[in-house]
Amino acid sequence: MRHGNKINHLGRKTGHRAALLRNLAIALFTHKRITTTLAKAKELRIFVEPLITKAKDNTTHNHRLVFSSLQNKEAVKLLFGDIREKVGDRPGGYTRILRTGFRQGDAAETCFIELVDYNEAMLKTVGGGKDESVTKKRTRRSRGAAKQEATDMAVETPASEVAEATEEPAAE
Secondary structure, eight states: OOTTOOOOOTTSOHHHHHHHHHHHHHHHHHHSEEEEEHHHHHHHHHHHHHHHHHHTSOOHHHHHHHHHHHOOHHHHHHIIIIIHHHTTTOOSOOEEEEEEEEOTTTOOEEEEEEEGGGOHHHHHHHTOSSOTTTTOOOOOOOHHHHHHHHHHHHHHHHHHHHHHHHHHHHHO
């Protein structure tokens, strides 16, 4: 029985599962967004987020710890270089999982897992972008207020036209 065991074994033995998560993490750091199943993405998030947190403190010890988990020099360089600069001020939550539906062959639920600071389209729509014309704040008004304004303008317009009409003959 699996009472209290919170790890998802993903139907694999320990070595195979470790290799799978290592390869997925390397692909995520390299491509910034990957497509996988939901179960793998949730396990990958648990594996990757502590590595990114370690990369925020650029020490030799943390380089060695991250390399022991990834076993890939290029991924470690990317993590301690470009990724570290982007997530330096973020207190956590470095990844985002977006569900994409079900796979046709086996009906497994698929998703994107991506690094949060690398999706430029999402940053602009949420308000993190620097272009203020795209992220302009809009106020919400009820429909009744719009009708009230329209009737007020309709009532005021004839009255002002009547006042102008009476002034014109007097001026002549």
